[in-house]
Amino acid sequence: MDYIDEEVFENQDFSTADLPKAEYDNCRFVNCRFANSDLSKVIFLECAFDSCDLSNANVNHTAFRDVQFKSCKMLGVAFQDCNKLLLSFAFSNCMLNLSSFYQLKLKSIRFTNCQLNEVDFTEADLTQAVFTNCDLAGAVFEYTNLEKADLSSASNYSIHPESNKIKKAKFSRQDLAGLLQQYDIVIK
Missing domain, CATH: 2.160.20.80 (E3 ubiquitin-protein ligase SopA)
Structure with a gap:
């Protein structure tokens, strides 16, 4: 080579x-x-x-x-x-829509100002990952390790706490609905 x-x-x-x-x-x-x-x-x-x-x-x-x-x-x-x-x-300022990170070990990965619509993070290890100002509309998180990940400035995510590891992950108050969406409750 x-x-x-x-x-x-x-x-x-x-x-x-x-x-x-x-x-x-x-x-x-x-x-x-x-x-x-x-x-x-x-x-x-x-x-x-x-x-x-x-x-x-x-x-x-x-x-x-x-x-x-x-x-x-x-x-x-x-x-x-x-x-x-x-x-x-x-990744910074990237459009990664419809991409897949299935089962990858990506500890401390950084996504900055990225569009991650319908991206598959199923079974990925995203421990300490940082999603700065990222749009996660339709992104799939199933059995994903998000421990200590920072999603505090990310938006449009839907993450089920029961089927993902989210211990010590950071989320913003205004986007907490993305963690509660599956409960069909009204948040005011």
Whole structure:
């Protein structure tokens, strides 16, 4: 496998010709298109993606190790298919609607100003995760570990306390309805 170090890729379209299979270390991808592309078995180490479109990209066995995503469109990405060894990434100003983090261990993951509509967090370990100003409308939390997670500025979530671990998680008073929705009660 090729090794590519400290390169910057700008305005490239990898949706028609896939990114070459390689190990990318400390690389930046700026305004690149990866929509529907095959990123399987590619290794990203300490890379940054800025203003990229990775919607429906195949990330089967893809390694994301200390990777930053900023202002990226990432609709329908099946992150649960990634290489789980040392998996670590952070998202800011990203649109991740319809993506899946099913059963992933993502302790201390950070989502900042992200749209996470209908994202699947079923059985994920989100211990100490931070969701700053995130829209979680329709996001699925089932048997999810949210212990010590910070959702105090998140909105539109619906989390069932009986089927999720929420010990010491932080929520805002105005969005507590997202924890009580399943009880069909009226909150004034």
